[in-house]
Amino acid sequence: QRTMANDQQRLLYLFELPQEPIQTPRGGGSVQFKLENDDTPPSVATRVGLSPSVSVPVPERKDVALQDLGTATSIPMGSAFSFFLASHRRAARDLCNVFMKTNGAEDLMQVAARVHGKVNETLFIYAISFVILRKKELHSVRLPTMVEVFPSRFVPQEALSRAQLQVNRMDPNQSEAVIIEHGPEFSGSPVKPEHRVSYWREDYGINVHHWHWHLIYPPGMGVDRDRKGELFYYMHQQIIARYDMERLSLGLPRVQKLDNWRVPIEDGYFPKLTVNNSGRAWGSRQDNTLPKDFRRTEIGDPVDITDLEIWRARLLGAIHQGYMVDRNGDKVPLRDDVTSGKRGIDILADALEADADHSVNFPYYGDLHNIGHDILAFSHDPDNAHKEEMGVVGDLGTSLRDPVFFRLHKLVDDLFQEYKLTQPPYKEEELFLPGVRIERAGVVRDDEADVLLTGWNTREFEASRGIDFNGRPVILRLTHLDHKPFDYHIQINNDLREPKEVTVRIYLAPKFNGREQEMNFMEQRILWCELDKFTVHLKPGKNHVVRSSKESSITNLEELTFKDLENSGPGNSSEQSAFNFCGCGWPQHMLLPRGRPEGMAFQLFFMLTDYAKDKVSNPGGVRRCANGVSFCGMQDAKYPDARPMGFPFDRRPAPTLQGLPVNTTADYARLGNAFMHDVTIKFLGDKLN
Ligand code: CUO
Incomplete structure (x- = not known):
């Protein structure tokens, strides 16, 4: 007998094999769900293979036209999805809007199943997770770990390919699992001091945490959460403090802020991972790569290093003057001891993170944090000359892997600390x-x-x-x-x-x-x-x-x-x-x-x-x-x-x-x-x- 809870639990299967359309029969005879209106007729969707016991009855339902998805289809399948890019945030909003309009778990599954495998994989998982977390009636649905949804974000492609080969060569009657071991050496050798903390930066749990945090506190998604800006400051500040504790444990100096965008970044990063389980490699950054103006016009407006410098100077100016200036030219005081209204730290963080909807003056204070991520994520191929994918620092679920993430966030935190030092000490x-x-x-x-x-x-x-x-x-x-x-x-x-x-x-x-x-x-x-x-x-x-x-x-x-x-x-x-x-x-x-x-x-x-x-x-x-x-x-x-x-x-x-x-x-x-x-x-x- 189907129950509401069963409907909700079945949503789980939308998270499996994110790169494969649900309607398409795959090699080896595995078919996930079959839906009404497909060429294949059954009205019961059966998931065969990994979870053979799951059978999903699918009532008749209108199809979902791809044109209803707005800009959600603008991000190619198999390529990276970056919440730090305004165009990708727009795509996420468009897809979330489609999912938010559904009514209940069954309806959401119907719509999402038709979209599954037709929009960018990470975007799909982002949107379906976002909607499940936002919809009251779905509060009992729990999300499976990203480690199982996107194993390619956690272990090198080489290991996954080796497992595939092993499986191909296996006797079909053999039933035991193939095991991929990973760590504790992770992505590099101890020749580079930064690799001594690879196990920490590349830990699955902290990367999943970071993905999940931004899912709950997204800029530009119409979500208004209490003290969002302050928590952006605090949660990231605590990550840096923890990273520094780890570094001191290993005899490494504390992380240095990325103070100067005009000199090469000493430490490169080679993720060895692939995007969306698709086999496409994340971009890598050589040691001593100079950050360059962003010219990936296919995904965003051009931005110069100079813009980052101007925004930072304006933010520092506001901090030391004690107020920001809104779009009408009115002063917005920055103080933490307010008993009502927004605290200064929230106003500052919303302008820094940044978010056109919440920034007190987006054109003036700019988009330092997000564009900072973008410039670093594309520093190896800033104008798409090599058609290389972005680096891992561009993705919410992988950015902590790259040492430069901490240098960028130390710069961000430096601004917050500068502000905090303007506040009167506790009495x-x-x-x-x-x-x-x-x-x-x-x-x-x-x-x-x-x-x-x-x-x-x-x-x-x-x-x-x-x-x-x-x-x-x-x-x-x-x-x-x-x-x-x-x-x-x-x-x-x-x-x-x-x-x-x-x-x-x-x-x-x-x-x-x-x-x-x-x-x-x-x-x-x-x-x-x-x-x-x-x-x-x-x-x-x-x-x-x-x-x-x-x-x-x-x-x-x-x-x-x-x-x-x-x-x-x-x-x-x-x-x-x-x-x-x-x-x-x-x-x-x-x-x-x-x-x-x-x-x-x-x-x-x-x-x-x-x-x-x-x-x-x-x-x-x-x-x-x-x-x-x-x-x-x-x-x-x-x-x-x-x-x-x-x-x-x-x-x-x-x-x-x-x-x-x-x-x-x-x-x-x-x-x-x-x-x-x-x-x-x-x-x-x-x-x-
Ligand atoms: Cu969490 Cu920059 O905000 O990555």
Whole structure:
């Protein structure tokens, strides 16, 4: 018997083999869905091969004309789709509009199945995911991991071709899966220092997170989300801080901002991957490539390096003048301490990211971030002379792989930090919470205190969901960094006579900089990485709070594979909905930096703030979404923390606290509601398990 839940679950099959039209019978006798109005008559669509049990009855329905798709067909199949290009954003909007007009899961599947395999593959997956996340009636549909939809984004083409050959040579009666192992060497040799962090940049989880984040917070898609600009700043700032922690673990210097577009970019990048499972190679960039004016007129208006320089200068001018100028010539003040309306950081970020719909003055402040991505993505072939594909830094789901991504985003973050330094430091009364005191705080793992362990682990995915290997199972076994789970233990005295609700904020930073020196507040300020943030109810007197690392406010539950989704069945829809939205979130296995084999010193910073002041009222009830909330916000609700993101490290230090000057973060820990504690992170390599 068909149920609504079944309809929703069947949407999953739209994500399989994104490069192949659903109506077309493929080699090896595999046919996915057969639809009414096809040349082939059956009214029951049967998926044969990978998921033989799935049978999809298809009621009669009007066809979808390709001309109704607007500019969605303008991006060729098999080529890259870049959300950083205005023309591609338009195509996405056009396709999303078609899908948004459908009514319910069955209708969406009917329309989408006809479009599947006829529009650009990544665009299709983007649009169908976007619509599933936006449509209330589809909130219980969960998205399968991009690793299985587009294996070609995660493992080199060479490995996929080898698996194909192996499958071709296999005895047809042989049933075991072919296994593709990938990592931990990833894309390059240790000859280049940047490759020492390849395992991190090329981690499947952080790239999927980045794809998913931008899917929820897209510019130019008519989506208005609470504090979107601020979260753009904060989430990317935290990625850079985490990247720097990783680099310091490996003895590499912190990432340098891409300050000068007129000199060659030292580090090249050779992705070895293909676009859309299509076999078409992503562009690669040689070492010492000079960024050039963008002249890919087939996909966008020309833009010069000079434009980037002018936009940056205008943004800096606005930051230092304290206001932006809108299209009417009126001043729009940039201040974070507004109690209503947009905060300065949101206004600045919307003009920087940028987005013609939300920028306060798009022609004037331009499009620094998106065009920055474009210029870098096409620096190897800026005018299409070689007919080369864009580089991976042009795609939301692959851009973190390229070292230049971090240099660009360090430039972006530099502007945000410049703005943040114009804001008044927090006053003692904003930092201090009288009456509650942290007596002790630290971490415990397997009965050992204050030593955390990292090392390699593996995770398996089905590559054969995204690519047809003659209908045979092919498994990707990806190596990734991981750590042993641990608990935070916090002993808090509540000296008030009544119970008190507090927000607990936990951050991690390296104890020493690249010169092995302790850092002052300003140097360490932008290295603090959020580990967790949660609310606790303190009874009067002593409280012992224990919290698992798995519950982190920034992390997602693990990636959902097709098999997970098929096996889960229709369940509690609100729980599933939370899960889906939180599909956005930093991967749990990347919560900690790798540290060093001999152990590396890090510091934990704990702070309690008054929940009565932090809480945000969400009329209509708060949707539960326990995971990834600090990086991803909540579905259909306001961002659940009234403080500026990154508090208290987003601003300069208070000049004095309790009458004494502030030089280091430890001076903040003089406040009873704050606490600092040293921990060691040891990298065990293969010996983690
Ligand atoms: Cu996430 Cu540049 O915004 O990649």
